[in-house]
Structures are given as C-alpha cells and as structure tokens.
Amino acid sequence: MNRAVILWRVASFAVAACFIALWQLIANLKLVSPVFLPGPDRAWAALVRGFSSGDLWSKLAGTLEHMAYGWLAASIAGIAIGAIIGSSRTMRTYVAPSLEFLRPLPVSAIIPVAIAMLGLTQAMALFVISFGAIWPIMLATIHGFAAVEPRLYEVARSLQMSRLAVIFKIALPSASPDILAGMRLSLTVALILSVVCEILAGLDGLGHWVLLSARAFRSADLFAGVILLGVTGYVTSVAMSLAENKLLAWQAAQR
Amino acid sequence: MASAAKRLEAVSGTAAPQIAFESVTLQLGGKTIIENLSLGVRAGEFLCIVGASGCGKTTALRLAAGLYQPTSGKVNFDSQPMREPRREIAIVFQDYGKALLPWRTAAGNVSLALEAGGMPSAERPARIEELLRTVGLPGHAGKYPSEMSGGMQQRLQIARCLAQEPKTLLMDEPFGALDAMTRQGLQDEVLSLVAASGATVIFVTHDLDEAIYLGDRVIGLLPHPGRIGIELAVNLPRPRDQLSTREHPEFLRLRRQLFDFIKATEQ
Structure with a gap:
C-alpha cells in the first residue's frame, strides 16, 4: 500500500x-427532540445492551437467515434458468420479452400477492426475497452464457466433450464474472426485502425490531437496529468482493 | 523409423487416403464457398493449402474437421463418413487467444484434452509436464494464457492438440499472427513434432514459402467458388533447414510456380 x-x-x-x-x-x-433522535452515545449503549441481553443476536440471526435463504434460492434458480435461456438463441428470442415485462415490476407489488397466497409466513418471505433477488443473477447469467467465445465451443466439439462437461468446464467459468457481479447486486436486494418482509409480516428479525422500537418511541434501540442493518450490508458486500477476487484471480492476470 | 516408413508409403501412394474429399460442395447462406472439391490426404502426409483470401481454404479445413457438413459430396476419414468432429482429429486455430481457456493455467488447458479423453486424474500431471516440455514450455505450467506471449500461447494450443493424440492435425494459419523469428522456430518444431508422432497434417497458410518449406505437397485453391487450381509435389530432402532448404533450386522453382499461380488468380 x-x-x-x-x-x-x-x-x-x-x-x-x-x-x-x-x-x-x-x-x-x-x-431534534431526543425522543426521535438519540446521540451516537445512546445508540451505542443500546447496541451493547441489545447484544448483552441476547435480543439483538437473535434478531440479527433472523435477518441473516431470511437474507441467506432467499439469496441462495435466487442464486441457484437464477443461474439454472439463466443458463438454459442464455445457451439457446431460440429461448432468448422467445423468453426475453416476458423477462423484460417481469423485470421492472416493483417487487413491493408482489408482496400483497405473496401474502394472499402464502400468508404471513416464512415461505412468503422466502418467495418475495428470492423473486426480487433472482433478476440481477438471471439476467447476468443469460448475458454471460450468450457471450461465451464461440471458438471455445468448437474446441469442445473437437474434443467431443459431453454436454454436461461443456456447461461446467466452459460455459459456467466463462460466465462466472457476470454471474458473480449479478450475485453481488442481489445481495443488497435480498437484505432490503428481508427487512420489508419482517416489517410487513412481523417475522423475527431486525426489520421487526426496528418497527417495534419506533412504535414504542425507543429511538436508541431503533437506531441500534438501523446501524446493525448498515453493518450487515457492508460486511456481506465486502465478503462477496473477497470471494469474487479469489474466484476470479485469472482475470487479475489478464489485466 | 515407423514414421519414416509411413511417410515413404504416403509419398509412394500405396496407402488408401486417411482423409478423402469426394466431390465436396459447400453452400453457406446461399453462396457456394467450395465446389466439387476432390482430394485425398494419405496417412502421414504433410499437405499445405494456399490461396488468395476468400478462396475457402479455412472452410476446407473446417470440412476436414467435421465442423461443417458438405452440402453435397462426402468427406471420409479412414473410409468412414465424417458426421461430427472426432477426438483423433485435432485443430490448431489461428486465434490462439480465443481458443484457450483464460481461466485455466497452461497445465489446466492441456488437462482439458486429457479430461475429455478420459485419462484418470492421477496420470494427468506427468503427461501434462511431458507435453509442455515437448512444445518448449517447461516451467510455465502455472501461468495463465494472458501471462504468456503470442508464440507461447500458440505452443500451448499445440500442446493441447497433441494431448488428443491425434491421427490428424489440422492447422489453420497457426503462425499468421506471429513475428518472423517466432514463426521460423515454430515451423521447425512442428516439423519435428510431426515427424516424431507420424500424424497427418493439413496446414492452411497464406505464406507460400512456408507452404513449400513444410509440405510434402502444396495445393493452391482458386476463389469464388473454392476449387483446386494447382497441385505441386514437394520433393525436397528432409529434415528441412531454414537456410539450405530455402536456397535449394527446387524450392526456388516451386516458389516461382506458386507465385505465378497466385498472381494469376488475383487478376
């Protein structure tokens, strides 16, 4: 340095x-009235108090759990669907218009539908989070698969590689920079939607904690929750960047 | 010795052709690229194809590789019709930068061919090391293609092709993007590799000197549509030498003949 x-x-x-x-x-x-705005000293004290009593731990765990499950489900489904669509020109032509319609749809509009169908449950949260987080991953995967160097497919043909080997040894690694970038974007979406679902459905998590603290005018607790959410977003995105650097070490050599 | 015998057999013409084009016509997008091409390449022969750009020499190579299917006529390999690419036919592409996997090291790129051939993973490292040594890349196993020069990348692609243990090596202007010195070094290396393995070679180039220097036979294609315009047997002694072969009267005679042919096609 x-x-x-x-x-x-x-x-x-x-x-x-x-x-x-x-x-x-x-x-x-x-x-600003202390009822609404605590100082950093009080927010910090609330954080320490929350962690020492264990309350914040369980809320943090709840949010991380929602986020992780939703994001993982979105990643698996997004990569799989994106790979199928991206590796076929016909699929791209037929499916792309529907995707263009679904993609800009605000996920918040999906929440009432999801609640109506699945109730105020964990399943609803999982569905909403993964529905929102799937788009960046799926679109990046489609792009990555469509952009694989055609010459490499010819190399694969002359080596008589199986379809599965072509996907795992050529297409996926070639698309991995796009896919990982999509997964990083989705991480933020997953966190946002976790909080929204917790607030709307009263599921255990930091969103719920923030809502209850606000309703009870416990501004220090409210700020502790908000700070913790910020830290969660920051730490997960840093972890994702580290993973990307490690997985894409070959790209660093290319530059 | 076996390869020398094979080569003798090839030149004397007693063996059945390993690759045979039988009245091959290829149309792509309504255009006739190759018309009524008949050509036999004997096992162990080194055939060079030259021609003005757009004469279909690369297309002919892709037909031999099984990457294209003829519109009419047949391409046979060992008397069997070619329906798809086969592992015993390896292709060295001109654009080595696109034909290598940038996310795999040199060893990993060679390994791809061994994996495709079903070699157990325990046996691969020794074979990879041997192949990298053969093409003059010992000690570069851990490098990514992007960390290598153009000449080294092309050597790596050749190593991957050799890993296929090919009966036939198809080379599409493999040295077209390299500088003159690297090019001459690689020409001699390819000649000795081929002599050692006994593989059949079809070598496409736009460099007439290179074609005569390397080949047992040189074919010149005429453009629009591609068909054979000239066929020359190269009776120059082997092993060839960058200086004495290129000064040989026969070399100069063939060179004049080929240049006249190309000049005539361009008018």
Whole structure:
C-alpha cells in the first residue's frame, strides 16, 4: 500500500468521524427532540445492551437467515434458468420479452400477492426475497452464457466433450464474472426485502425490531437496529468482493 | 523409423487416403464457398493449402474437421463418413487467444484434452509436464494464457492438440499472427513434432514459402467458388533447414510456380 492510499483511507475515516461528531452535536443541542433522535452515545449503549441481553443476536440471526435463504434460492434458480435461456438463441428470442415485462415490476407489488397466497409466513418471505433477488443473477447469467467465445465451443466439439462437461468446464467459468457481479447486486436486494418482509409480516428479525422500537418511541434501540442493518450490508458486500477476487484471480492476470 | 516408413508409403501412394474429399460442395447462406472439391490426404502426409483470401481454404479445413457438413459430396476419414468432429482429429486455430481457456493455467488447458479423453486424474500431471516440455514450455505450467506471449500461447494450443493424440492435425494459419523469428522456430518444431508422432497434417497458410518449406505437397485453391487450381509435389530432402532448404533450386522453382499461380488468380 503506498502513501497516497493510506492518506485517502485516513481522510475517509476523518470524514466519517466528523459526521458522527456532528450527529452528537445535534443531539446534545437538542435540535431534534431526543425522543426521535438519540446521540451516537445512546445508540451505542443500546447496541451493547441489545447484544448483552441476547435480543439483538437473535434478531440479527433472523435477518441473516431470511437474507441467506432467499439469496441462495435466487442464486441457484437464477443461474439454472439463466443458463438454459442464455445457451439457446431460440429461448432468448422467445423468453426475453416476458423477462423484460417481469423485470421492472416493483417487487413491493408482489408482496400483497405473496401474502394472499402464502400468508404471513416464512415461505412468503422466502418467495418475495428470492423473486426480487433472482433478476440481477438471471439476467447476468443469460448475458454471460450468450457471450461465451464461440471458438471455445468448437474446441469442445473437437474434443467431443459431453454436454454436461461443456456447461461446467466452459460455459459456467466463462460466465462466472457476470454471474458473480449479478450475485453481488442481489445481495443488497435480498437484505432490503428481508427487512420489508419482517416489517410487513412481523417475522423475527431486525426489520421487526426496528418497527417495534419506533412504535414504542425507543429511538436508541431503533437506531441500534438501523446501524446493525448498515453493518450487515457492508460486511456481506465486502465478503462477496473477497470471494469474487479469489474466484476470479485469472482475470487479475489478464489485466 | 515407423514414421519414416509411413511417410515413404504416403509419398509412394500405396496407402488408401486417411482423409478423402469426394466431390465436396459447400453452400453457406446461399453462396457456394467450395465446389466439387476432390482430394485425398494419405496417412502421414504433410499437405499445405494456399490461396488468395476468400478462396475457402479455412472452410476446407473446417470440412476436414467435421465442423461443417458438405452440402453435397462426402468427406471420409479412414473410409468412414465424417458426421461430427472426432477426438483423433485435432485443430490448431489461428486465434490462439480465443481458443484457450483464460481461466485455466497452461497445465489446466492441456488437462482439458486429457479430461475429455478420459485419462484418470492421477496420470494427468506427468503427461501434462511431458507435453509442455515437448512444445518448449517447461516451467510455465502455472501461468495463465494472458501471462504468456503470442508464440507461447500458440505452443500451448499445440500442446493441447497433441494431448488428443491425434491421427490428424489440422492447422489453420497457426503462425499468421506471429513475428518472423517466432514463426521460423515454430515451423521447425512442428516439423519435428510431426515427424516424431507420424500424424497427418493439413496446414492452411497464406505464406507460400512456408507452404513449400513444410509440405510434402502444396495445393493452391482458386476463389469464388473454392476449387483446386494447382497441385505441386514437394520433393525436397528432409529434415528441412531454414537456410539450405530455402536456397535449394527446387524450392526456388516451386516458389516461382506458386507465385505465378497466385498472381494469376488475383487478376
């Protein structure tokens, strides 16, 4: 790491510290009523209290569980469907228009439908989360499969590789940069929809915690929940980037 | 020794052709690319195909590979009709950058052919090392294609083709994108590899000197539609040598004949 990088990093931490200080100042001066806005000190205390009593742990686990199941289901289905559509020109021509209609559909519009059909259940949450998270993955997979170098398929033909071997040894690795980028986008979508489902269906999780805290005017708890959600989003996306770097090491060599 | 005998047999013409084009016509998108092409390539023969661009030489190679099916006529391999590509026919593509898997190392790329051939994974590393050594890439097993020069990538593609243990090697302007020095080095290496394996070769090039230098026989195609315009037997002694072969009177005579032919087709 060179000096410039270190300086930038220090500067970005300084900016973050300034924001927290400003927040503390506003809270101390009571520019906003403490009922609605706790200072960072109270939010931190609420976080510590929540974790030491175990309440926040279980809520965090609930949200992570919703997010992970929905995202994994979306990834498996998105890659499988995307691979089928992407590897066939005919499928692309026939299916693409329907996809173009479904894709921009706001997922929030699906929630009442899902509740009507599945009730206020975990299954409903799983369906909504995976429905929302599947699009970036599926579209990226379609694109990745459609963009495989045709020459490689000729190499595969001359080696008389089986259909399965062609998919796993040529098409999937070739599409993997696109697929992983799609999965990273979906991670954020999955987190958002987990919170929405918890709020709407009262499922155990940080969304539910945030809602209850707001209703009871426990602003410190509310902020603790929000901070924790932010951290969750950040940590999962960093983990995803690390996984991408590791899986796509060959691309780093290419640059 | 076996390969020398095979080559002698090929030149003397007693063996049945390994690859036979029988009145092959190919139309693509309503255009006749190749018309009524008949051609036999004997086992162990080194055949070079030259011609102006657009004369269908690459197409002829793809027909021999089984990547295209003729519109009419037949392409036979060992007296069997070619319906699809086969593992004993390996193709070296000109665009090595596209024909290698960028996510696999040099060893991984060679391994692809061994995996396709069903070699048990325990036996692969030794064979991969041997093949990489054969093409002059020892110690590069862990490199990705993107970390290698053009010449090295083409060597790697040749190694993968050799891993198929091909009876026939089809080479589509394999050195067209390389600089002159690399090109000459690889010409000699291909000659010695082929002599060692006894494989039949069809070698497409636009470089007339290269065709005469490498081949037992050179065929010149006429364009629109592609058909045979000239056929020359190259009776130059082997092993060939970059200096003495190219100064040989027979080489110069063939060169003049081939240049005149190409000039005439371009008018």
